[in-house]
Structures are given as C-alpha cells and as structure tokens.
Amino acid sequence: MGIDASPFFVLYARRRYGAAMTSQHQNTPSRDQIRRAPKVLLHDHLDGGLRPGTIVELARDTGYAHLPETDPDKLGVWFREAADSGSLERYLETFSHTVGVMQTREALVRVAAECAEDLAEDGVVYAEVRYAPEQHLEGGLGLEEVVEAVNEGFRQGERRAGENGHRIRVGALLTAMRHAARALEIAELANRYRDLGVVGFDIAGAEAGYPPTRHLDAFEYLKRENNHFTIHAGEAFGLPSIWQALQWCGADRLGHGVRIIDDIQVLDDGSVKLGRLASYVRDKRIPLELCPSSNLQTGAADSYTDHPIGLLRRLHFRATVNTDNRLMSGTSMSREFDHLVEAFGYTLEDLQWFSVNAMKSAFIPFDERLAMINDVIKPGYAELKSEWLFKQTASTSGSAESED
Numbered sequence: 001m002g003i004d005a006s007p008f009f010v011l012y013a014r015r016r017y018g019a020a021m022t023s024q025h026q027n028t029p030s031r032d033q034i035r036r037a038p039k040v041l042l043h044d045h046l047d048g049g050l051r052p053g054t055i056v057e058l059a060r061d062t063g064y065a066h067l068p069e070t071d072p073d074k075l076g077v078w079f080r081e082a083a084d085s086g087s088l089e090r091y092l093e094t095f096s097h098t099v100g101v102m103q104t105r106e107a108l109v110r111v112a113a114e115c116a117e118d119l120a121e122d123g124v125v126y127a128e129v130r131y132a133p134e135q136h137l138e139g140g141l142g143l144e145e146v147v148e149a150v151n152e153g154f155r156q157g158e159r160r161a162g163e164n165g166h167r168i169r170v171g172a173l174l175t176a177m178r179h180a181a182r183a184l185e186i187a188e189l190a191n192r193y194r195d196l197g198v199v200g201f202d203i204a205g206a207e208a209g210y211p212p213t214r215h216l217d218a219f220e221y222l223k224r225e226n227n228h229f230t231i232h233a234g235e236a237f238g239l240p241s242i243w244q245a246l247q248w249c250g251a252d253r254l255g256h257g258v259r260i261i262d263d264i265q266v267l268d269d270g271s272v273k274l275g276r277l278a279s280y281v282r283d284k285r286i287p288l289e290l291c292p293s294s295n296l297q298t299g300a301a302d303s304y305t306d307h308p309i310g311l312l313r314r315l316h317f318r319a320t321v322n323t324d325n326r327l328m329s330g331t332s333m334s335r336e337f338d339h340l341v342e343a344f345g346y347t348l349e350d351l352q353w354f355s356v357n358a359m360k361s362a363f364i365p366f367d368e369r370l371a372m373i374n375d376v377i378k379p380g381y382a383e384l385k386s387e388w389l390f391k392q393t394a395s396t397s398g399s400a401e402s403e404d
C-alpha cells in the first residue's frame with residue numbers, strides 16, 4: 001500500500017502542509033455527501049420548480065391546452081432549452097405554462113407539497129420559496145385563498161418528507177411582479193400572513209425598464225411594519241438597480257445581486273479594489289442570493305468557472321447559493337453545489353460556509369436561525385467531515401505505519 005493512503009500520513013501532511021492537504025484528502029465532497037449535506041435555500045420560485053409529470057397531469061385535469069409537449073421527459077427538456085436563450089425576458093416566457101396549470105386550489109396544494117418533498121429529498125433543511133399570488137387568480141381564487149392553498153401544500157410536503165426521514169422547514173415569500181401595479185396590495189398580504197407561513201416579500205419579473213423604485217410605497221409600508229423583503233436586482237441590469245434596491249428601497253437581501261461584480265476591480269498584480277457600492281454591500285453583510293445555473297441561462301455569466309461567486313466567496317461577501325428555477329435550469333441545490341465544487345474545488349468547509357451564510361440571512365427569527373445553525377447545519381457537516389476517518393481506517397486495517 002502506498003504511503004499516501006495512510007491516515008497517519010494524512011495527519012502528518014495536514015500538520016506539515018496545512019489546509020491544502022485537508023481539502024485535497026479529506027474534504028472534497030462526493031456527490032452523495034453533497035446530497036446529504038444540510039443545505040439552505042433562500043431563492044427558489046414555486047412556479048419554476050414543478051415536476052414535468054405534474055405539469056402534464058395538471059394540464060389534463062384543468063383543461064390547459066397550451067403545453068408545448070405532453071411527454072414529461074420531453075417537456076422537461078423543452079423547459080431547459082427554452083429557458084436557455086441568454087435573455088431574461090425570453091427565460092420568463094416559459095413561466096406562462098407553469099403558471100397556466102397553477103390556477104386551482106388543488107393544483108397549488110399539490111405543487112407546493114411536491115416542492116417541499118423534492119427539496120427535502122435533496123437535503124435542503126430550510127427553504128424560502130417564492131411565488132406571485134397575483135398570477136394565480138385566473139381560475140377564480142382570491143389572493144388569500146392562493147396563499148392558504150400554498151401554505152397547506154408546504155405543510156403537507158413537510159409532513160410527508162418527515163415521514164420519509166427528511167426534515168425540512170419551508171417559509172413562503174410573496175412576490176409582486178415589477179411590471180404590474182399590485183405591489184402594495186401584495187405587501188399588505190404578506191404582512192397579514194406573517195407568522196402564518198409567510199416570512200417576507202419580493203419583487204420579480206423583467207428588470208430593465210422596471211426599476212424597483214416604482215414600488216416604493218410597498219417597501220415603505222413593509223419597513224413601517226418591521227417586515228422583511230428581498231428584491232430581484234443586479235441580474236439583467238447592473239449597479240443602478242442594486243443601488244436603488246438598497247439605498248432607495250431598503251432591501252434586506254438582493255435577489256441575485258451578481259452584477260455587484262461590476263463594482264469590483266481585479267488589478268494586474270492580483271489585488272482587488274472595491275467601489276463604494278460593493279464596499280457597502282460587503283461591509284453591511286448584505287446577503288446575495290446567487291443562482292449560478294440561472295445566470296448562465298439568462299446571460300449574466302458565461303460559465304461556472306467564470307461565475308462571480310468564486311471571487312465574491314474569496315472576498316467574504318455574504319454569498320449564498322440558490323436554485324432560482326429548478327425546472328427551467330434542470331437543477332437542484334445539490335447540483336448547484338456539484339458545479340461549484342468542480343469549478344472552484346470547494347470543500348465541505350466551503351459548502352458549510354454558504355449554508356451558514358444563507359441561514360444567517362433567512363427571514364425567520366434570530367433564535368430559530370441560530371438553532372438551525374448550531375443544532376442542524378454544523379452537526380450535519382461535522383458528521384460528513386468525519387466520514388473520511390472511518391473509511392481510511394477500514395482500508396488500512398493491519399497496517400503498521402507510524403507517523404514517523
């Protein structure tokens with residue numbers, strides 16, 4: 001047996017070479033470990049995460065006749081390809097089909113329950129899932145009925161996941177569409193259902209031409225109510241959008257925010273210079289809800305290796321990893337982590353850092369966030385980090401190598 005397979009060599013090398021050895025030999029997570037790692041998801045759209053098979057069944061049950069494909073596998077491929085255009089506007093067009101089949105109470109309950117189950121199955125322990133209630137009224141439901149149906153679905157999904165051995169907690173974020181004019185009404189709805197399953201508010205939709213300041217009345221209302229909100233900003237549009245979201249609207253978090261990179265200069269000697277806005281975002285620990293795969297599809301980044309998350313993590317921004325739309329990107333939290341591990345060589349330490357960052361940035365009360373970090377996330381990663389010890393011991397049993 002080669003000496004580099006010995007656990008004693010690894011201990012020795014770790015002492016001698018420091019963290020680099022730790023990451024290479026012990027902490028590079030396998031796919032299975034990534035799936036089992038406790039993950040936290042802050043940016044996931046309910047209408048962007050349906051199972052293709054469910055869309056087909058709901059279309060049949062509700063008489064929705066506009067699906068581009070009725071075979072679930074082909075439909076899944078259709079969504080991924082149609083969303084892959086490089087433009088946010090075209091990406092958003094695909095939602096007409098998911099929203100189209102989410103117009104009844106039964107459909108909303110089912111989609112929300114499956115969402116919670118799918119996330120839990122993927123190892124997500126805490127999720128904030130968003131949707132726009134104003135987009136689910138075509139079948140005659142009222143705004144409150146929509147919220148209650150989705151809440152009911154999340155509770156069902158949490159229960160079923162628990163029965164299958166996966167614990168998850170899901171909170172809803174109510175989104176207002178930025179091109180519409182119902183933001184204040186939706187903000188009031190979010191406030192009414194606070195502590196009843198809704199943990200905050202968001203605005204989404206095409207960014208260019210629809211600055212967040214159009215909805216100042218909603219944000220000011222929420223601030224007066226001491227409520228929480230995030231704003232999609234700095235995805236398809238750059239720094240002015242981020243600046244408005246923070247300094248005019250007072251967002252607690254940035255949905256995407258990836259274009260903050262435009263205010264960061266990497267000089268030839270490798271040193272880094274932050275502009276005023278990037279400094280503010282980092283100094284104030286503003287959470288960035290980064291969504292790598294989604295950014296590749298809408299043209300906000302060219303590849304995983306070039307994605308700004310690498311630099312933002314190195315510079316200790318409050319970066320978090322998210323799925324955005326699992327259906328349109330054919331992704332999951334595990335898959336996002338897989339890509340980042342491959343692109344940046346991330347270790348379990350890095351994945352824990354992202355997960356703790358996300359949990360710190362969640363909209364639930366501080367004591368609950370702390371308990372999730374200390375009682376769920378850290379022990380989960382500690383367990384995974386210790387696995388190499390047992391594997392190596394088993395494979396070297398009988399070996400008499402010593403540290404010297």
Ligand SMILES: O=c1[nH]cnc2c1ncn2[C@H]1C[C@H](O)[C@@H](CO)O1
Pocket residue numbers: 045046047048088092095099130131132135175204205206232235294324325
């Ligand atoms: O990445 C996005 N940017 C802006 N808007 C988005 C994104 N993903 C989904 N949406 C929109 C389309 C959905 O119908 C809506 C509510 O979830 O939010």
Ligand SMILES: [Zn+2]
Pocket residue numbers: 043045204232255324
């Ligand atoms: Zn989004």
